[in-house]
Amino acid sequence: MAxxxxxxxxxxxxxxxEFGDAIDRLAYAYERDPEKRKDLVQDIHLELWRxxxxxxxxxxxxxxxxxxxxxxxASHVLKNKRISQNSYxxxxxxxxxxxxxxxxxxxxxxxxxxxxMALIQRLNPVDRQIITLxxxxxxxxxxxxxxxxxxxxxxxxIHRIKYKLSELFNQGETDVQRxxxx
Amino acid sequence: xxxxxxxxxxxxxxxxxxxxxxxxxxxxxxxxxFQAKHKRRDIIEYLAWGVFFLLVIYMLxxxxxWTDVMWVGLTVIGAIIAIWGYYRRMGYKTMPSSNSAxxxxxxxxxxxTRQRDGAATYWRWYLLPFAPGxxxxxxxxxxxxxxxxxxxxxxxxxxxMAFVLIMAFSAACVLWQxxxxxxxxxxLDELETYTRP
Numbered sequence: 392m393a394x395x396x397x398x399x400x401x402x403x404x405x406x407x408x409e410f411g412d413a414i415d416r417l418a419y420a421y422e423r424d425p426e427k428r429k430d431l432v433q434d435i436h437l438e439l440w441r442x443x444x445x446x447x448x449x450x451x452x453x454x455x456x457x458x459x460x461x462x463x464x465a466s467h468v469l470k471n472k473r474i475s476q477n478s479y480x481x482x483x484x485x486x487x488x489x490x491x492x493x494x495x496x497x498x499x500x501x502x503x504x505x506x507x508m509a510l511i512q513r514l515n516p517v518d519r520q521i522i523t524l525x526x527x528x529x530x531x532x533x534x535x536x537x538x539x540x541x542x543x544x545x546x547x548x549i550h551r552i553k554y555k556l557s558e559l560f561n562q563g564e565t566d567v568q569r570x571x572x573x
Numbered sequence: 574x575x576x577x578x579x580x581x582x583x584x585x586x587x588x589x590x591x592x593x594x595x596x597x598x599x600x601x602x603x604x605x606x607f608q609a610k611h612k613r614r615d616i617i618e619y620l621a622w623g624v625f626f627l628l629v630i631y632m633l634x635x636x637x638x639w640t641d642v643m644w645v646g647l648t649v650i651g652a653i654i655a656i657w658g659y660y661r662r663m664g665y666k667t668m669p670s671s672n673s674a675x676x677x678x679x680x681x682x683x684x685x686t687r688q689r690d691g692a693a694t695y696w697r698w699y700l701l702p703f704a705p706g707x708x709x710x711x712x713x714x715x716x717x718x719x720x721x722x723x724x725x726x727x728x729x730x731x732x733x734m735a736f737v738l739i740m741a742f743s744a745a746c747v748l749w750q751x752x753x754x755x756x757x758x759x760x761l762d763e764l765e766t767y768t769r770p
Contacts, residue, residue, distance in 0.1 A: 400597045403597075403600075411590065412590045415588070415589075415590040416585065416586065416588045416590075419588055433603070436600070437600060437603050437604060440597075440600045440604075441604060462680070503581070503584055504584060504588070507581060507584070507585065516681065517678060517681065517764070523585075525582075526581065526582050526585040526586070527585075527586070528582060528586075538678055539678040539679055540678060553578050556578045556581050557578060
């Protein structure tokens with residue numbers, strides 16, 4: 392029993408160091424409010440620590456961590472019902488993103504991050520999971536492993552996401568150029 | 574396009590970290606607190622049920638006519654069946670985030686199926702249990718208010734109107750639930766397109 396606890400603690404410690412920053416970023420996708428986001432990050436860490444009690448090594452630690460983290464994030468959204476499930480969109484349905492003012496950085500960075508966050512937070516849980524994993528630089532096979540989807544289906548989704556992100560990026564640049572024109 | 578998305582990836586990965594650090598003791602404390610919260614919620618729920626049953630017993634023993642005892646009793650049994658059905662079929666379920674075998678798609682598929690089936694059979698598990706109590710009440714009141722079976726007294730007209738209203742309300746509820754079931758089915762179909770190889 393004590394041995395199992397030690398192993399759970401040790402596995403959590405390693406995962407927390409390796410994926411701590413990724414967990415923090417993921418929380419941005421599920422919660423806008425900074426205080427609530429802090430709580431969410433704590434919840435994810437708690438779930439992660441608890442999950443290592445039953446971790447059997449069948450999947451990689453990376454897959455495990457992302458699954459637990461995303462499930463906790465999605466659960467947080469469903470529990471708080473901050474956005475009604477009816478208003479979730481697929482990546483294809485996302486049109487113009489409303490202006491939001493939050494987050495850090497320079498003007499263009501704020502603008503792009505705002506738009507990116509606004510896009511992510513309007514997506515349904517599955518699309519949200521895919522877009523954040525994509526932004527974390529996971530490939531289609533790895534994302535499929537986490538999300539329980541075929542790599543082909545993930546690749547199709549990613550293609551649409553890339554297009555949407557590209558649109559977003561270009562829109563951001565145009566806005567910056569417009570603002571900085573003498 | 575590739576460089577654009579690379580830039581957005583870089584932007585995303587530059588998001589500031591909150592640097593949350595926990596030690597194992599804090600984790601255990603939070604886990605204990607979490608369990609205590611759930612235990613407390615269960616106790617409150619059991620207490621509420623206890624109070625409810627005490628009220629029912631009080632109401633049933635306070636009635637002088639057996640017909641009143643009967644319809645109140647039937648309605649209460651109906652309410653218990655309906656509430657139980659709601660918990661089982663439509664109640665909110667927390668995502669089992671500690672169970673990695675369960676990915677998000679599996680969880681969503683299971684939940685949407687449960688909600689869809691619950692909505693499609695709503696009339697059976699939510700409305701039907703109330704039928705015996707309500708029908709009994711209407712039949713008894715009908716027989717009490719008139720010298721012959723078909724005589725239309727004022728009270729009987731009021732009973733017919735009340736019955737029609739209840740039926741119309743029930744029909745609206747069933748229709749609404751069918752629409753909800755169709756919406757869940759659309760979401761399920763959409764989910765299936767993600768997982769199709």
